[in-house]
Amino acid sequence: xxxxxxxxxxxxxxxxxxxxxxxxxxxxxxxxxxxxxxxxxxxxxxxxxxxxxxxxxxxxxxxxxxxxxxxxxxxxxxxxxxxxxxxxxxxxxxxxxxxxxxxxxxxxxxxxxxxxxxxxxxxxxxxxxxxxxxxx
Numbered sequence: 420x421x422x423x424x425x426x427x428x429x430x431x432x433x434x435x436x437x438x439x440x441x442x443x444x445x446x447x448x449x450x451x452x453x454x455x456x457x458x459x460x461x462x463x464x465x466x467x468x469x470x471x472x473x474x475x476x477x478x479x480x481x482x483x484x485x486x487x488x489x490x491x492x493x494x495x496x497x498x499x500x501x502x503x504x505x506x507x508x509x510x511x512x513x514x515x516x517x518x519x520x521x522x523x524x525x526x527x528x529x530x531x532x533x534x535x536x537x538x539x540x541x542x543x544x545x546x547x548x549x550x551x552x553x554x555x
Contacts, residue, residue: 427459427508434488445482452483461503466513469538470546471504474509477550500551512536515546521553 424432443451451513455465462463467490474481474492481492491501499521503514516532523529535542 423464427506431507434485438485438488443484448482448484451485455485455488455490459504460506463506463513466538467502467504467537469543470515470535473543473546474500474550477547478554481512481554494554500550515549517549517553522550522555525550 422467432440441448452471456464458464458517459467469491471483475483476491478494480523483495484491485497486501489501489507491498493499497520498515498518500515503516505511505513512534513536514532515522515535518531521531533545
């Protein structure tokens with residue numbers, strides 16, 4: 420059973436348990452998200468901080484908080500979208516993802532996460548569109 424989860428997955432579960440116990444103000448949660456980005460490797464940090472700026476400019480009502488130790492953005496207490504740096508689970512790319520309360524539904528199949536390897540004007544435009552759709 421001890422091999423069922425990687426040490427990174429176990430750390431994420433511990434982070435989620437700790438997050439559930441926190442009695443933070445919205446400002447403290449937002450500061451924690453900024454600190455999470457600051458602790459990332461330079462390439463991941465650059466992408467993550469850009470995503471943070473984009474998300475907050477598109478929908479300032481979203482509440483930044485951590486979720487399983489990752490920066491996430493909540494609406495009405497539910498995660499809408501999140502950022503996972505490549506270093507978190509030792510992947511070759513960052514991920515910008517959406518949870519079930521994001522309104523991205525499009526027929527019988529639609530993407531819920533996106534690999535992000537660089538922040539370009541095209542990527543920024545697409546993220547803006549996705550966030551706007553997710554909170555409509």
